[in-house]
Amino acid sequence: MVFGTIADTLTRGVENVTDTLSGAFLEPVIRLGVTGLARSGKTVFITSLVANLLDRGRMPQLMAEAEGRILAAYLQPQPDDTVPRFDYEAHLGDLTARDPHWPESTRAVSELRLSLKVRPTGLLSGLSGPRTIHLDIVDYPGEWLLDLGLMERSYAEWTADTLDRMQRRPGSDDYLALAERTDPTVDFVETDARTLAAEFTRALNAARDAGFSDCTPGRFLLPGELAGSPVLTFAPLPAPGSAPRKSLWREMERRYEAYKREVVKPFFRDHFSRIDRQVVLVDALGAIHSGPAAVEDLRRTMADILGAYRPGGNAFLTQFFTGRRVEKILFAATKADHLHHTQHPRLTAIMEALTRDARDRARFAGADTQAMSIASIRATTEQTLPHGGRDLDCVRGTLLETGKQAAFHPGELPEDPAHLLGPARDGARTWLDRDYSVMRFAPARLTLKPGEGPPHIRLDRAAQFLIGDRL
Ligand SMILES: Nc1nc2c(ncn2[C@@H]2O[C@H](COP(=O)(O)OP(=O)(O)O)[C@@H](O)[C@H]2O)c(=O)[nH]1
Ligand SMILES: [Mg+2]
Numbered sequence: 478m479v480f481g482t483i484a485d486t487l488t489r490g491v492e493n494v495t496d497t498l499s500g501a502f503l504e505p506v507i508r509l510g511v512t513g514l515a516r517s518g519k520t521v522f523i524t525s526l527v528a529n530l531l532d533r534g535r536m537p538q539l540m541a542e543a544e545g546r547i548l549a550a551y552l553q554p555q556p557d558d559t560v561p562r563f564d565y566e567a568h569l570g571d572l573t574a575r576d577p578h579w580p581e582s583t584r585a586v587s588e589l590r591l592s593l594k595v596r597p598t599g600l601l602s603g604l605s606g607p608r609t610i611h612l613d614i615v616d617y618p619g620e621w622l623l624d625l626g627l628m629e630r631s632y633a634e635w636t637a638d639t640l641d642r643m644q645r646r647p648g649s650d651d652y653l654a655l656a657e658r659t660d661p662t663v664d665f666v667e668t669d670a671r672t673l674a675a676e677f678t679r680a681l682n683a684a685r686d687a688g689f690s691d692c693t694p695g696r697f698l699l700p701g702e703l704a705g706s707p708v709l710t711f712a713p714l715p716a717p718g719s720a721p722r723k724s725l726w727r728e729m730e731r732r733y734e735a736y737k738r739e740v741v742k743p744f745f746r747d748h749f750s751r752i753d754r755q756v757v758l759v760d761a762l763g764a765i766h767s768g769p770a771a772v773e774d775l776r777r778t779m780a781d782i783l784g785a786y787r788p789g790g791n792a793f794l795t796q797f798f799t800g801r802r803v804e805k806i807l808f809a810a811t812k813a814d815h816l817h818h819t820q821h822p823r824l825t826a827i828m829e830a831l832t833r834d835a836r837d838r839a840r841f842a843g844a845d846t847q848a849m850s851i852a853s854i855r856a857t858t859e860q861t862l863p864h865g866g867r868d869l870d871c872v873r874g875t876l877l878e879t880g881k882q883a884a885f886h887p888g889e890l891p892e893d894p895a896h897l898l899g900p901a902r903d904g905a906r907t908w909l910d911r912d913y914s915v916m917r918f919a920p921a922r923l924t925l926k927p928g929e930g931p932p933h934i935r936l937d938r939a940a941q942f943l944i945g946d947r948l
Contacts, residue, residue, distance in 0.1 A: 506556075506611045507947055508751055510803075513758030514619045514690050514778070515698065518811035518853055520580050522758055523614055524568040525853040526940065527552070527591055529930030530612075536930070538937035541595055541948035548607050549594040555613065556590065560748075563589035563616055572854060572931060577920040585701040586617040586748055595948050610947060617748060619757070620695030622782045624741045627694065628793045632730040636713035642691075643713075648683025652676045652712075661714040661726035669725060670710050670732075677712035688767030690778035696740055708736045742793075749785065750797035754805045754943045757782065761810040761828055762887070765897065766915040769908065772831075773901040779808075779832050786844060806846045807942050808832045813934050814852035815887055815915060817859055817870035821934075823890040824850040830894035847942050852934035856918040860884050874918035888913040 511519050529535055531550050533542045541547050555562055564587070568580040591612045597605060627635060640656065643649035655676050659669070674697075681692045692698055696709055703709050711732040720726035757779075764775040785794065786803050810828040813821055829848040857874035862884060871884040888911055891897055900909070923931055 504609045504611060505947065506613055507944055508613045508615060508753045509943060510749070510752035510755040511614060511616050511758070512619045512622065512755065512782075513811075514760070515685065516582065516763070517619065517758040517760045519616050519618075519758055520568055520582065521572070522756070522809075522811065522851075522853040522936075523563060523589065523616055524565060524572060524580065525931050525933055525936060527565055527589065527614070528569055529933060529936055530591055530593070530940070532925075532928050532930045534926065534929035535932065536937040536940065538935075539941050539948075540945050542937075544598070546596040546598065547593055547948070548596060551592055553590045553592050553611070555588045557588055560586060560588045560615075563587040563614065565589055572920050573923055573925070575922070577922055579920060584618075584699045586615065586621075586744075588616070589614045593948065612944060615748060615752065617744075618695060618699055619782055620693065620698060621741075621744050622695075622749070622785045623691055623693045623778065624695045624737075625745070625785050625794070626781055627733075627737055627741060632733040633716050635733065636716060639713040640715065643680060643684075646680075646684045646689060647687045649680045652680040656712070656714055659714060659725070661717045661729070662720050662724050664723055665725045665728040667710075670712075670728065673712040673714075674710045688764060688771030688774070690764070690771070690775045691781065694736060696736070703740065707732050708739055711736065745785075745794065746797050750794075750801070752803055755786070755803050756807040756809055756939065756943060757832075758809050758811045759828065759831070760812060761824065761831060762812055762815055762913075762915055765827075765890075765913045769897075769901040769905040772897060773904075776831050776898065776901070783832065803844050805943060806844050807939055808846065808848045809939060810848070810850045812852060813850040814855045814857045814874075815872060815918070816850075816890070817872055818934075819870055820887075820890050821850045823892060823894075826892075827890065827894040827897060830898050849935060849939060849942070851936060851939055853936060854920055855932040855934055856920050858921075874916075874921065877917040877919045880919070883916070885914075885916045887915060 511523055513519050531552075533539070533547060533550070536542045539547075552565065571578050571580045591614065593610045593612065594607045595610055596607050630638070640653070643653055655673065659673065678697045681697050685692045685698060694709075696703055700709055711729045714726060714729060717724075717726055720730075759775070759779070761775070764771045783806075786806060808828055810824050813824060816824060825848055828850065832848060857872040860871045860873045861868050862871055863869070864886075869886050871886045873882065873884040875881070876883050890913075897908075921932075925931065
């Protein structure tokens with residue numbers, strides 16, 4: 478036993494030294510994945526993170542910065558020639574304009590490389606000069622992770638699940654009626670397939686607009702350059718007893734399989750499998766505002782999304798993850814500047830509860846996980862106003878719709894997250910005892926001092942958790 482321990486420690490010691498030494502020559506790379514469902518705040522997060530890593534005056538909780546070890550930070554051409562570059566300059570320009578506005582939403586994967594010159598700590602600090610560490614930030618839609626669920630399902634299984642789910646969603650009636658009228662055994666005709674796919678896509682969009690999270694197949698909502706191609710021109714149909722060759726059913730089935738092979742698989746192989754650290758952004762406040770059904774849907778969706786971080790449990794993923802894994806996963810409730818800071822611990826508790834199933838699974842895979850409430854860009858200030866004989870904690874900002882300043886009390890989150898998640902799970906239609914509203918604020922006009930990035934909430938803690946140990 479004792480020998481084993483000593484031998485173990487020795488090898489580990491040697492590994493550490495080699496790591497550090499080869500690091501000095503090879504320049505280590507951290508691939509940070511940033512994901513979340515549409516409008517969860519990925520673009521704003523990356524823009525503000527990069528701005529605050531370039532100008533670190535507001536990053537006191539990033540230990541390497543507090544210790545004065547970050548000597549320089551700069552943007553570099555990214556290493557992946559076929560992935561679009563994350564348009565940092567344009568997005569920052571939007572946020573810091575004289576009339577600041579939120580950046581346009583993005584539709585596909587993009588990437589950016591930020592390099593940090595860091596003075597090492599510990600044993601080797603006196604021996605070696607500053608090291609360069611590359612941070613490759615990869616932005617990709619969370620919807621694409623949900624497609625993982627398709628890999629282990631046949632077209633018939635997917636069709637049954639999807640039609641069943643659509644029964645309970647607003648905006649699906651037209652499609653369900655159309656599918657009902659369609660005979661899947663008739664000869665395939667392209668225009669029929671187009672009509673079905675278009676109507677199905679409309680239903681997916683309607684579900685998303687109603688606050689539902691799992692609106693797969695992911696590329697139907699964000700088609701990018703695949704718009705109109707056969708891999709995106711299929712839809713779920715009621716299963717026939719048997720389907721002849723050249724029938725609508727057979728061709729739909731073929732296209733569904735092509736979508737898995739040509740769209741889902743390359744994403745997991747080329748992007749997902751190379752990620753070291755991951756942040757999953759969640760607009761929990763938005764879901765709470767939409768109501769119990771949206772919260773329950775978000776909870777399930779988080780469990781599905783996070784299934785992707787347990788490669789051991791999935792034969793399809795295992796093939797890409799030989800010996801690798803995602804080391805850290807941060808679940809961040811975004812837009813926390815909509816709440817007075819006294820409510821932040823409650824939002825974090827809700828975030829923890831929402832992702833509990835998912836977190837347990839991810840931990841199973843050995844990843845270090847944490848939940849946090851953050852605002853990538855702080856668009857509000859806090860204000861306490863007298864109201865009905867007591868003090869009300871409000872946030873104040875410029876309303877997006879009217880451009881007017883307003884103070885706003887979003888409703889008190891419950892101390893116990895079960896008071897939200899319980900009714901949601903039990904199928905409640907509305908929140909009984911309270912109302913949650915969300916205002917949309919415009920980004921505040923900024924006057925930044927030299928060396929300061931845009932104001933945020935806990936972005937430095939998020940950065941410390943995600944990359945601090947490697948700096
Ligand atoms: N108040 C506030 N709103 C935010 C913040 N981050 C994102 N938003 C809002 O959420 C919207 C979607 O953000 P975006 O980054 O484009 O989401 P993406 O689709 O995940 O890339 C923005 O247009 C803003 O209205 C934040 O930190 N504070
Ligand atoms: Mg985006």
